[in-house]
Amino acid sequence: xxxxxxxxxxxxxxxxxxxxxxxxxxxxxxxxxxxxxxxxxxxxxxxxxxxxxxxxxxxxxxxxxxxxxxxxxxxxxxxxxxxxxxxxxxxxxxxxxxxxxxxxxxxxxxxxxxxxxxxxxxxxxxxxxxxxxxxxxxxxxxxxxxxxxxxxxxxxxxxxxxxxxxxxxxxxxxxxxxxxxxxxxxxxxxxxxxxxxxxxxxxxxxxxxxxxxxxxxxxxxxxxxxxxxxxxxxxxxxxxxxxxxxxxxxxxxxxxxxxxxxxxxxxxxxxxxxxxxxxxxxxxxxxxxx
Numbered sequence: 001x002x003x004x005x006x007x008x009x010x011x012x013x014x015x016x017x018x019x020x021x022x023x024x025x026x027x028x029x030x031x032x033x034x035x036x037x038x039x040x041x042x043x044x045x046x047x048x049x050x051x052x053x054x055x056x057x058x059x060x061x062x063x064x065x066x067x068x069x070x071x072x073x074x075x076x077x078x079x080x081x082x083x084x085x086x087x088x089x090x091x092x093x094x095x096x097x098x099x100x101x102x103x104x105x106x107x108x109x110x111x112x113x114x115x116x117x118x119x120x121x122x123x124x125x126x127x128x129x130x131x132x133x134x135x136x137x138x139x140x141x142x143x144x145x146x147x148x149x150x151x152x153x154x155x156x157x158x159x160x161x162x163x164x165x166x167x168x169x170x171x172x173x174x175x176x177x178x179x180x181x182x183x184x185x186x187x188x189x190x191x192x193x194x195x196x197x198x199x200x201x202x203x204x205x206x207x208x209x210x211x212x213x214x215x216x217x218x219x220x221x222x223x224x225x226x227x228x229x230x231x232x233x234x235x236x237x238x239x240x241x242x243x244x245x246x247x248x249x250x251x252x253x254x255x256x257x258x259x260x261x262x263x264x265x266x267x268x269x270x271x272x273x274x275x276x277x278x279x280x281x282x283x284x285x286x287x288x289x290x
Contacts, residue, residue: 088231090238100238103229104245106175106222109282110215111246113182113275116253118143121271122208124261128193129201142205146212153213158220171221178218183276185210190272253278 090096122143127135157174164170189207192200230238253275260270 088229090230090234100241104241105282107242108245108249109278110219111249112253113279115250116257116275120254120257121268125268126201129196130198138201142208145205146208149209149212150216153216154220157217161221171225174221175218178214179279182211182214183279186272186276190269193267
């Protein structure tokens with residue numbers, strides 16, 4: 001039995017494909033444009049992949065070259081890809097200084113407010129309400145309640161911000177809303193002074209819990225900005241700026257509130273207004289793009 005091999009260009013479909021070098025017959029179903037159709041589909045697929053790549057880059061954190069805007073996109077993934085890390089950039093010169101200045105502004109205000117509140121304002125306010133005999137007791141209990149609130153809420157807020165997406169980004173809603181909450185409770189605390197009844201010390205404790213809640217709600221997500229915006233080789237410089245801003249905040253807060261309380265004996269209005277204003281300005285300086 002002999003086996004006939006099909007000629008090049010032939011197929012197993014009854015010889016309806018033309019031989020190599022021959023033109024197709026009128027009855028042939030061969031379509032010479034199939035190559036171009038395949039190429040067209042390939043190009044379209046490449047365009048779709050390219051557009052998807054662009055959309056992913058547009059949704060990620062971006063920093064303007066002049067350092068005026070610290071970017072935060074709507075990416076809802078907690079981890080960064082290699083391409084995402086390539087987007088991190090710190091400008092040089094004055095623009096770089098402004099970048100770090102705005103990045104550290106919230107940390108400056110955070111350390112100023114909490115440092116002054118716990119070490120200067122609250123001890124003086126509690127002592128004016130409960131008297132010298134009871135001040136040590138309440139100065140131990142009330143700040144401990146605030147620290148417990150911060151201990152719980154900071155990691156919770158950070159976790160939630162990692163899994164948040166939207167038109168305002170991941171970090172921005174937490175930073176701004178937390179700053180606003182803390183500011184409102186700060187303004188509420190200023191109502192209590194030496195003329196307030198003894199039981200009002202617990203209202204001061206509630207106010208501190210609200211302040212600590214707001215600060216933790218914003219500071220947890222804020223801590224995620226550093227690795228998202230600063231390249232790996234700049235971590236040391238950025239950490240130095242952060243530490244310097246925190247130390248300056250504690251120094252300025254203690255000096256300013258101590259002076260304000262001394263200037264207005266029995267009243268804590270000026271100190272609390274000062275702290276609330278610093279907190280709002282510090283949170284607003286972080287200009288985050290969606």
